[in-house]
Amino acid sequence: MRVRTGFLAAWVATTAAGIAISWAGVGDAMRGTALATPELAAQAPVRQGRPPAGPSPEAGAPSAPSPSPSASRTGTGSPAARSTGARPAPSASAKAPSGRVRTYVVKSGRVVLELSARSARLVSATPDSGFQAKVWRRDGWLRVDLTDGTHGSAVFATWKDHPPLVQVYEY
Template identity: 40%
Template structure:
């Protein structure tokens, strides 16, 4: 009995040591990376919206720094947001149109998820694509178009932006 037990104990100890060593090696490599879920842009309306200043993006491999309370405002810094354009000179109209290159965020909630795009007068780019539970997302991007497709089984729905020689246009497809 003792002779049969010695190889089993030796095998168990060797396997335990190998698993521990492997786990420690993988853990030390993966400790510097973080796979956080994508951060969705907060929206207040169900349809497309325009936001002039998007929130800053944080890479998924770096955790954001803990925030400290903002300093108390001083009398010279009482405005809550920077002005979008410099003050108009005397005799000029009080408001000026936004620059032609200003990006607008457009959000589309379709079957399977939500896609958010940054759209200018000459192009569009994907900001985020968030699938609903049970759905998967695929994205394609080329110099003249970008496509987001949500799939679940045989169901498929897409948002497709094109701007090849024209202003960006959006198309939807569901199958």
């Protein structure tokens, strides 16, 4: 009986140690991902209406009306739009986040941004069913629209001459 109790105690201690070590490793790996957990989900004020097209050259704040969903994909004056129905595949230059990763859960999906002291980078844009992701990138700002053509959500990050500022619009 004593041998069995000793074996059981050793087994329980070894199993508990293995679980604790595994949990610590998985916890570190999960903190490096862009999962929407309550402590990582960003709280940004939501504005009603369509967002502006881009920051003004002087103030770095939004000022112009939104480009239409059928914005041209060519030329230097128009945004480079990309429409996707699903999550884009990671690029070859994908790297571990170097800034704060923030998840913005909006009515039409989820946008995950990496915010550093001097810029913002799109980690992922996951639209809900029936919506598409459209992304515009420019020097000093980033805009992600999750839209069905009429209604949607926009996450707008600006950082020209200031730390990144994120605004959320529902339209």
